Amino acid sequence: MTQQPRTWHANEAELRALADGVAGPALGASVESHLMRCGACRARMNDLVDGVLLDSVWSAIRETVEAPRPSVFERLLRKFGVSAESGRLLVAVPAMRGAWLIGATAALLFAGGAALFASGFGLALFLLVAPLVPVMGVAAAYGGDADPSHELVVTTPYSAGRLLLLRTAAVLATSLPVAALVGLALPGPAWLAVAWLIPGLAFVSLSLAAAPFVGATVSSGAVAATWSAIAIAVSKIGDPMDLAGPAVQVGSLVLCAAAVTTILTHFRLFDLPRGQT
Amino acid sequence: MSSVILTGLGKRYGRAPALTGVDLRLSSGVTGLLGPNGAGKTTLLRILATALAADEGQVRVFGQNPADTAGRLAIRRRLGYLPQESGFPRGFTAFGFVDYMAILKEWSDRAARHAEVRRVVGLADLTAVATKRVHALSGGQRRRVLLAQALIGRPDLLVLDEPTTGLDPQQRARLRDILSTAGETATLVISTHQTEDVAALCERVIVLDQGRVHFDGSVEGLISSAAGRVWLATDRHPEAQHAWRIGTGRWRNVGDAPADVEVVDPTLEDAYLLLVGDRARETEKEVVA
Amino acid sequence: MADCDSTDADLINAMSEHDEAALRLLYGRHAAWVSARLRRRCADTDVVADVLQDTFVAAWNGAGKFRGDGDVAAWLWGIAIRRLISRLRQASGRAAKAPTWKLYDAVDVSAEETALLTVEYSDLGTALARLSPELRVVLQATVLDGLTTREAARALNIPQGTVKTRLVRARTRLREELA
Structure with a gap:
């Protein structure tokens, strides 16, 4: 056996054998265990390993870590077939973040709870709050502070109207099921659970239709205030059930149709910045 | 062929006029927009960037009218815009925000989009902080994030509202490099308070004051308008519009020079100060009269 | 800001604050030997490249969980070897009784x-x-x-x-x- 002089580091041949994959089990184990303790020898491996492979892997790593990590909400959207790009556009506004959903759910649970424990008053409260939840969602998706980069977004070729409808659809898709579930838990006829649906949709389309003229914060605020005043007046002088009655339903349907028509005929207005009409 | 033609452009906020009778033609190259605060620079740039509609006059960008939907879309497809101020959606990283803007600019192919985002993030010298959240970045870095998104897709019209704010000298030099390269083919309009940026970068300068164009010509032309009106003296001259003591201990006086003084070559800043100063005095006289 | 003088632990710390430059430096120091060790255990270059990538992406995402007193090289190898095993197991298929791979x-x-x-x-x-x-x-x-x-x-x-x-x-x- 030819003894080499003892050294504190692995020699070139040993490192090369490891890098080339030709080190047998014993030599390999020796060099590997030394590498785990010796930063200098680890650094020497850089010149011995295929640099092309390392570079291409680095590009892939960079691609992965730089690309924004999809949020929980975005991953959920992907499951429902929404493209990653559309998902990105959705999460840019507060309406698509957890805080808003939690707030909306809390408001509905509160109203639902009130309806369970204090029948008449509580029912009126639920019928008042439930249709407004999607409207507040629209304000959170399109209102003044909702999109802090609004000035930039509006100057891109992406249709602002399309963006608004995309975000509205997401607001409805998240808030309607919650409101429906709370409604189902209420006493009284089952149709109550969806009685607020048409008013809710009417309010959303009304606020959207007025948004290009006065801004979504003002339009949704005005809609919410008007409905609250009507609801309080109705439940003071009459039966809270009237809030879900035929007059409200038919009225809502008419309003909804008118608002949707306005949106469709004035779709291009959304491409202008707020207040530029 | 002019890429931007403005004719009789006017804009008011309520009753206050922001722009009055602006006639301009811009073609490729870098044009600098100078003017005091409130002169209407931002209003003009916002109109060019289709973020604001004009009240009067005609706007044509690449032959398109931003007042009609198809024209606006055509302009936006060729536009890069750096607004004076912009917020950022919460939680987005620098890369994520530029990527978001690229999606809005119709880059639907993911691989191509990411390559483009990486390119502009590199141009804006942000690669090292690309993965950090925008809200954790410094003011200058955030400014460069906005610049990066403006450069996406090498736009034919770049509208940059105070692009040099918050940059240190090296970053400013780098920005000049990027902008002068872009200006070889594209039309660039930049507003700034830094006359040295204009002197270093622009072949053309426009001075705006109280919503009107008061100078439109070459940088040399503006500088030469101040010839003979800058002099050095041992003290502040009472007739000088502006005077300050320079490093050598002498005073640099800007204004109407008296006879027999040591006149020196004016800078763009001198010329700009004189132009705006003369304007202010004229207005004063009109008010008095 | 991470630089060449930073210790490995400093780099991991910077990575937990989304500093990509730190990841680049860490990769420069450790990718070569990790890839060589992986190659000894798996002849398929594509698998080695995938596992190497997964390892550093996992290090990036898990940087916040790294204990400051631990050894970075051992930590990285721990991630790499486990990724390699699960990758090979997936490839050979759960149904196969005898693994078709040998570490x-x-x-x-x-x-x-x-x-x-x-x-x-x-x-x-x-x-x-x-x-x-x-x-x-x-x-x-x-x-x-x-x-x-x-x-x-x-x-x-x-x-x-x-x-x-x-x-x-x-x-x-x-x-x-x-x-």
């Missing part, structure tokens, strides 16, 4: 190789060389790769009890050798 070659150590084991650090190597192949692979999996007996059992496709008894036998033999 640890149970082959005899050649005389030439023993002759090479001359430097000081090679105590483990010399000792390993004298062990029977089946005892040696157990040591490789546990001592060298830092796997638990449970993970080693799955990687070697033998019962956990067998890993434990072989480990005891290997340790006894080693003690005799090194005494």
Whole structure:
């Protein structure tokens, strides 16, 4: 056996054998265990390993870590077939973040709870709050502070109207099921659970239709205030059930149709910045 | 062929006029927009960037009218815009925000989009902080994030509202490099308070004051308008519009020079100060009269 | 800001604050040897590249969970070897009873190789060389790769009890050798 002089580091041949994959089990184990303790020898491996492979892997790593990590909400959207790009556009506004959903759910649970424990008053409260939840969602998706980069977004070729409808659809898709579930838990006829649906949709389309003229914060605020005043007046002088009655339903349907028509005929207005009409 | 033609452009906020009778033609190259605060620079740039509609006059960008939907879309497809101020959606990283803007600019192919985002993030010298959240970045870095998104897709019209704010000298030099390269083919309009940026970068300068164009010509032309009106003296001259003591201990006086003084070559800043100063005095006289 | 003078632990710390430059530096220091060790355990370059990528992406995402006093090289290898095992297991298919992959070659150590084991650090190597192949692979999996007996059992496709008894036998033999 030819003894080499003892050294504190692995020699070139040993490192090369490891890098080339030709080190047998014993030599390999020796060099590997030394590498785990010796930063200098680890650094020497850089010149011995295929640099092309390392570079291409680095590009892939960079691609992965730089690309924004999809949020929980975005991953959920992907499951429902929404493209990653559309998902990105959705999460840019507060309406698509957890805080808003939690707030909306809390408001509905509160109203639902009130309806369970204090029948008449509580029912009126639920019928008042439930249709407004999607409207507040629209304000959170399109209102003044909702999109802090609004000035930039509006100057891109992406249709602002399309963006608004995309975000509205997401607001409805998240808030309607919650409101429906709370409604189902209420006493009284089952149709109550969806009685607020048409008013809710009417309010959303009304606020959207007025948004290009006065801004979504003002339009949704005005809609919410008007409905609250009507609801309080109705439940003071009459039966809270009237809030879900035929007059409200038919009225809502008419309003909804008118608002949707306005949106469709004035779709291009959304491409202008707020207040530029 | 002019890429931007403005004719009789006017804009008011309520009753206050922001722009009055602006006639301009811009073609490729870098044009600098100078003017005091409130002169209407931002209003003009916002109109060019289709973020604001004009009240009067005609706007044509690449032959398109931003007042009609198809024209606006055509302009936006060729536009890069750096607004004076912009917020950022919460939680987005620098890369994520530029990527978001690229999606809005119709880059639907993911691989191509990411390559483009990486390119502009590199141009804006942000690669090292690309993965950090925008809200954790410094003011200058955030400014460069906005610049990066403006450069996406090498736009034919770049509208940059105070692009040099918050940059240190090296970053400013780098920005000049990027902008002068872009200006070889594209039309660039930049507003700034830094006359040295204009002197270093622009072949053309426009001075705006109280919503009107008061100078439109070459940088040399503006500088030469101040010839003979800058002099050095041992003290502040009472007739000088502006005077300050320079490093050598002498005073640099800007204004109407008296006879027999040591006149020196004016800078763009001198010329700009004189132009705006003369304007202010004229207005004063009109008010008095 | 991370730079060339930063320690590995500093880099991990910077990575937990989304500093990509720190990841680049960490990759520069560790990718070569990690890839070489992976190559010894898997001949497929594509798999090695994937696992190398997964390892550093996992390090990026998990940087916040790194304990400041730990050894970064060992931490990285711990991620890499486990990623490699799960990757190979996936590829071979859960249904297959016998794995179609082999991380640890149970082959005899050649005389030439023993002759090479001359430097000081090679105590483990010399000792390993004298062990029977089946005892040696157990040591490789546990001592060298830092796997638990449970993970080693799955990687070697033998019962956990067998890993434990072989480990005891290997340790006894080693003690005799090194005494």
